[in-house]
Amino acid sequence: MIDPDPLAEAELRELVPAVIGILVSRGADFATAEDAVQDALIEALRSWPSDPPRDRRGWLVTVAWRKFLDIVRSEGSRMKREERVLAATLAEPETSAEPGTDGVPNVDDTLDLYILCAHPDLSPASAVALTLRAVGGLTTKQIAAAYMVPEPTMAQRISRAKSTIAGSRLNRPGDLSAVLTTLYLVFNEGHSGEVDLVAEAIRLTRGLRAMIDSAEVDGLLALMLLHHARRDARFGPDGRLIALADQDRTLWDRRLIIEGIEILQAALGRDELGQYQAQAAIAALHADAQTVEDTDWVQIVQWYDELLALRDTPIVRLNRAVAVGEADGPAAGLAELRGLDESLPRYFAVEAHLRERAGESQQAAELYARAAERAGNLAERDHLNRQAARARSGQGHRP
8 A cells, every 4th residue: 555745646636637638639538548647646656755756747748658558558449549549659759768758748738628527518526526536636536535435436427427528629718617617516515534625626726727817717716715714713613513603703814815805806807707706705795804793795785786697596696685684684685585496505594594683583493493404414404403492592693
């Protein structure tokens, strides 16, 4: 069993997408190229501690290309592809006997990989898994652990994803919105065991931002940073979920808040408003308030109106109802709820919140209890049950 140096492993993960891109540009199909790079990573973890190469990227390209050729040659039923690959090999500059940098082009096709892994034919779950493996450089075992599923299950998901996009070319430009959606899905999975998917999503989004000039990429990164800044205040020492209104704001990471707001302001200054910028603006108004009473709810409602103009969904309308309830009173918030489907996630929690603010404590308690029955995780369920108990007892309620 290999026990890799965390720093070396992190560097390897940074190199993965560029190496896959180089193999594909040489004529390798994506699925086999990705497998070959994973094999090369294993060899690197074994050999680098005792014999580190001068150029790690060049070493990986050379070894991964050899692994790819080995895979092709072992598949006797694919002679035509082997002939094409061997022809491409003859067209490549000669490489040295030892893995090195000869013949390795100084190009980076990572942006193409982001786009390919968010292919429209892939389900969201498959796009996320493939992005984490091909762009993020995570192993199947790490991805499975992060999603708390058996490794064979995740291996099948990744294999199906690669089969789905087999034959697809890296053809920039692609659907950037699909890439951003995939990265935000990774972010929203949160912290899970060995792999911190929040940190991984931020890392990948920073990488995307370095490759493409887009106000919406900036907006997504700002949104992630502003949400992530509150991570240390979200749970108490006993593991209980702490609502935004009750969080100790001294625990918020001001460095991340400042960075997120600076990135957002620059993006908004380009006058190319998108949904992630609007969401980040709402998060920034929460982050900028020293206390919950200082929150500028009127401006938050205005930003929700901007967001509705960009992306009119029931979830956005549900969240806007909360903001309206804070800005204009609970009756106004309850009016906004009318017409929304009760099956929406958090619907009963939102109605309970507004009912309690309106002084309807017992009805609010019943709604909190109904919301707890539909909670997506134990921490949320426990929080809502405690809210129900508090409402029944008539204790005070914060926004």
